[in-house]
Amino acid sequence: MLFRRNMEPSCSYCQHGVALGFGEVVCRKCGIMSSEGRCNAFRYDPTKREPEYATAPDTSDLTESDFALT
Secondary structure (H helix, E strand, C coil): CCCCCCCCCCHHHECCEEEEECCEEEECCCEEEECCCCCCCCCECHHHCCCCCCCCCCCCCCCHHHHCCC
């Protein structure tokens, strides 16, 4: 869920961090950190979080009779 209250801390979606690329984040509090890193200054910013997208259902086993109205 995108707006959970008990979010697992990560520098990639912290208010204090700015993404550099290559898995690194510049933090105002701690300097250059790994994007998976965390510290006690973590503040969640939901606009930086990329939600997980749902995968498409497997329709390979469906037949024409599955869509018939009879």
